[in-house]
Amino acid sequence: METAQTALPLEMIYHWETARAESIYMTQPVGGGKTVDYTWRRAVGEARRMASYLKSLNLPEKSRIGIVSKNCAHWIMADWAIWMAGHISVPLYPTLNADTVQYILEHSGCEALFVGKLDDWDGMKSGVPDAIHCISFPLSPKTDFPTWDDLVAKYPPLKENVQRDPDELATIVYTSGSTGRPKGVMLDFKSLAIAAEGGTSLLEVTANERMLSYLPLSHVFERYLVELGSMKRGFRVYFAESLDTFVEDLRRAEPTLFLAVPRIWTKFQHGVFEKMPQKKLDRLLRIPVLNRIIKKKVLTNLGLQHVKFAGSGSAPLSHDILEWYRNLGLELLEGYGMSENFAYSHTTRPGRARTGYVGEPLPGVDVKISEEGEVLVKSPATMMGYYRDEEKTRQTFTEDGYLRTGDKGELDELGRLKITGRIKEIFKTSKGKYIAPAPIENQLMSHPDVEMVCVSGANQTQPHALVMLSEEALSKSSDPEFREELEKSFTELMAQINQSVDPHEKLKFIAVVDGEWTMENDFLTPTLKLKRNVVEDAYADRVDDWYRAGEAIIWE
Known part of the structure; x- marks a missing residue:
């Protein structure tokens, strides 16, 4: 993939500005069921005007x-304006605390x-230094800052098609910080540019696609596939208004491409089972005449x-859930990547999926496994390094230029x-x-009443599992009959897992936690990854008692 042949980000949008001038690019909900379309x-044009202001x-x-x-x-549009004005964009997660x-x-x-x-x-603004010049978007909370609409009405558009050098710093993406301070x-x-070209070419993405944007654009996964993907191919992007309107937003968009993290796929499945128990659905799907109708109805209800x-x-998906979606006829592709290579590393190829594997290298990506079993990746989208941290940058690369992913892995005969x-x-x-x-966590996640899992047990005789119930299961957990059934199914699942793992990996017990692990209580990162150290610390003072209790299922 030659850089010289790959349009750079600003070149992409200048192309569509004339080639698809009056085609709707973005649809933005503005409340009350109303939307605004942006050609x-x-x-x-608005990005050019904001660039003039900057x-x-x-x-x-x-x-x-x-x-x-x-x-x-x-x-x-702000991202584009920053680039047009000759500057560097720094996305921040919208859920961060002031510190x-x-x-x-x-x-x-x-x-x-x-x-x-x-x-x-209100919980963030005290973290913004007074010296920083702020500009508010139309959908922002009430502020005294200059507003986007006033500024683009006042300033003329930049007339020239500003170009940026391919090797010039475009953005600093701060990692979601599952441990310690985020790195830039x-x-x-x-x-x-290379990521946008490689990913969209592999999946044969066209200008006729539709995507719903709701995973954080401040994370590389969404930015690579939605922002850069749409800039490369010119397809339409819809935005979600809120969690409460998500289903409505999804139905409005009728996406042809859809991204989600494992927790969302699990929630979707649980939502289906709430309307129709899994055993009944499985039975209906085995009836040839009804099979196709039921599959279509399930997918239509999900949008x-x-x-x-x-x-x-972002994280592994349970094998059972993957197979369940694929049996419904949804080509669910897993991907693998890091902030450090703009998520441009691996993806499942259509028709070549293997359950438990995250796919094959994307075009131009080279991968090998170190003697210690670590996955080492050399990607054409690899970062320049960590901002203001040469030592961490040096530690993150091997002597021959491979990125140390920190993941253990293995390759099959097809790579x-x-x-x-x-x-x-x-x-x-x-x-x-x-x-x-x-x-082990992946096997536990196959249970329909399990939302999240943390397997732990450092310095104990055997590992144990901390399990967070799904929202529906949690609401019924005080019912003695439901609890008894759940305990029985967890005991059976643990026995099944313990038969499939090595003796030292057998679970000693499953502890069902009371409450939820969320971003708000700092158990999850902004990308919904578990902060393992936070979870373990929260229950540390009870673990020894749980081991001494000798029970298979423990209710916190």
Whole structure:
């Protein structure tokens, strides 16, 4: 894949500004069931006007400019405006606390900040230094900042098609910080361009696709496939209004491509089982005459009836759930990547999926397994390094230029990659045996009443599992009859798992926790990954008592 033949991000949007000038590019909900459509001409035009305003601020060359907002049309237009004005964009998760907001803005040296659609601006704004110049989006909480609409009405559009150098820093993406302070991943324009070209070409993405944008644009997964993918191919992007309107938003978009993290795929499945018990659904799907009708009805109710490819990433998905969706006729492709390579690493190829494997290398990606079993990746979209951290950058690469992923894995005969655990997550029992929690957690996630799992047990004789129930199961957990049934099914599942693993990996007990693990209580990262150390610390003072109790199922 030659860089010279690959259009850079700004070149992509200049192309669509004329080639599809009056085609609707983005559809933005604005409340009350109403939406605003942005054609390519309007979207690029507003970005040009905002770029004029940014240039009028006379900021130092290549200044860092932050974007803190939930996904919306203005998030993408602000990104373009920052690039057009010659600066570098710094996305911030819309769920961060004030301390982390302050850390990122100060570490990156942000000169300005776009403030957009947020649920808890009051809890964030104290982290924004007074010296930073702020601009508010139309959907932002009430502020005294200059507003997007006023500024684009006042400033003329940049007339020239500003170009940026392929090797120039485009964006600093701060990792979601499952442990410690987030690191600033530096990505150049070339990396963004190559990822967009490779991913959309492999899946034969066209300008006729539709996608719903709702996973954080501040994370590379959504930014690569939705923002850069749509910029590359010119397809239409819809935005979700809120969690409450998600199903309505999905039905409005009727996506042909759809992305979700494992927790969402699990919630969708649980939602289906709430309307129709799994055993009844399985029985109906075995009837040839009804099979096709039932499958279509299930996918239509989810708003996924037009989906050609659906993607899952960020964490492993249970094999049972993968097979369940594929049996419904949904081509559910798993992907694998990191912030450090703009998520451009591996994906399942249509028709070549192997359950338990995250797919094959994307075009231009080279992968090998180290002697220690670590997955090493060399991607054309690999970062320039960590911002202001040469030592961590040096530690992250091998001498021959491969990125150390921190994941353990193995390759099959077709080069498909299987992730077997995180090197840092592997723990040792008191017997000196090492355990990778991920494979055991995947088996536990197959239970329909399980929402999240954490397998732990460092320095104990055997591992144990902490289980968070699904919302529906949690609401019924005080019912003695339901609890008895659940306990029986968990006991059976644990026995089944213990038969399939090595002796030192057998679970001692399953502890069912009371309550939820959320971003708000700091158990999850903004990308819904479990903060394993936080979970383990929360129950540390009870674990020894649980081991002494000698019970198979423990209710916290």
